[in-house]
Amino acid sequence: MKVLLTILALATASASGAALPGAAEKAINVKDISGRITNGYPAYEGKAPYTVGLGFSGGWWCGGSIIGHTWVLTAEHCTGSDVTVYFGATWRTNAQFTHWVSRNDIINHHNADIALIRIPHVDFWQMVNKVELPSYNDRYNDYNEWWAVACGWGGTYDGSPLPDWLQCVDLQIIHNSECQQTYGSGTVTDNILCVRTPDGKSTCGGDSGGPLVTHDGNKLVGVTNFGTVSCTSGAPAGFQRVTYHLDWIRDHTGIAYY
Template sequence: MVRWHRLVGAVAAALTAFTFAGAVPATAAPATAGDVTPYVVGGTRAAQGEFPFMVRLSMGCGGSLYTPQIVLTAAHCVGRTGANTSITATLGVVDLQSTSRITRRSSYVYRAPGYNGVGKDWALIKLQSPVTGLATLPIATTTAYNSGTFTVAGWGAPYEGGPQQRYLLKAQVPFVPDSTCRTSYPSMVVAEEICAGYTGGGIDTCQGDSGGPMFRPDAAGAWIQVGIVSYGRGCARPNYPGVYTEVSAFAAQIASAAASL
């Protein structure tokens, strides 16, 4: 089973299950990836304010605040490019039921040109009004940060086939070389995708984490986004790392598209 992404964790059994209103299981998108699941497995609960750029989207995906009015997510989470007021973004909280949560409706969706279910898995969602008081997440513009240990976070299932979560989970996953990843995913688009995870499994993104960011500290110690949760086989399975859109490969296109919205 391939999932369109997820986060899974050993702490899942202790967490209170939460189904996000109006959410569509990540496995529902796209038709070519019927066995994809997205969420954070093997994660722990994030602290309020730890990752202020995290966004929960009402179709059951994640995202990151690219600018105060634009969310970066996965192409497989959205429909075609054009006006769209059907998406609700929830921001500013780790608890989706918090009375302090910020919500914004979408006004426009921009899906990566040429996206057909293979590679190019990025999209932008313009919000109807800017969000103030929250940090945005810069994206990598070179491959300089495409190694080491990454952080992933999301409200997705805590185990394969599990429920969406009320509280934001986080986990760390190590870089997996392209040559190793291709043994698990022969169709991996090396120039556009990056892999991370453990050989023995146990920690991963999962159903509902699709579109969320994979990030790490930059040279100054600030967070920088390196990947976008895209797909994987099951969740946290041994020898099947998570596959992420390699943000630096599309940095110029993302910046240009955002400037045009």
């Protein structure tokens, strides 16, 4: 039997309990969701150089992925204010460098929980680098049963504070029909990708907007969106499916792989 809950965004406050503008609750009418890495492992320096931390006004924290010299991909529900982008930070607030970005340089999708942040040009090296998007040849690949890694600075257990050290977790992608058994077809639509969360391994609060990258080929296939309010419940975790948004990303950034 499904239990009807309320969907919450996966962003979290690093210092205050203030609501994230426009993101504290999303009227999706299905489940309670939140976003952090639980039961993962500490990342070694340089493991995920495409991962950035996003510190928003009001103390809210999210993740994002560098997809080009001047672009970061993240979740729309994170983007309620100006943001400081932390580049190359394994220790959360000890970045190689930071850039402050006005909310005017944030492009929200509006019809899906995904957003782009236009950043000042960054050079790539071992600690700061881009992750490639799937190619157009893979736009209909559902990645079912593929293994992927999610990274972020979300809490490491239910109700925990944000960790200082970047955490990662390896998760297996599942068919949307399996995910719909928990969240329903109204939430798990074609633009959603889900993963299994066995043994309490999952994303949770503070990981919103962060990357899900395939082990095979190192392609960015997901943007962290939601999970159950108890991140260790074993329920699937949900992401925006990047292949669904390739045209939108290309139209705004010029980035595409053929």
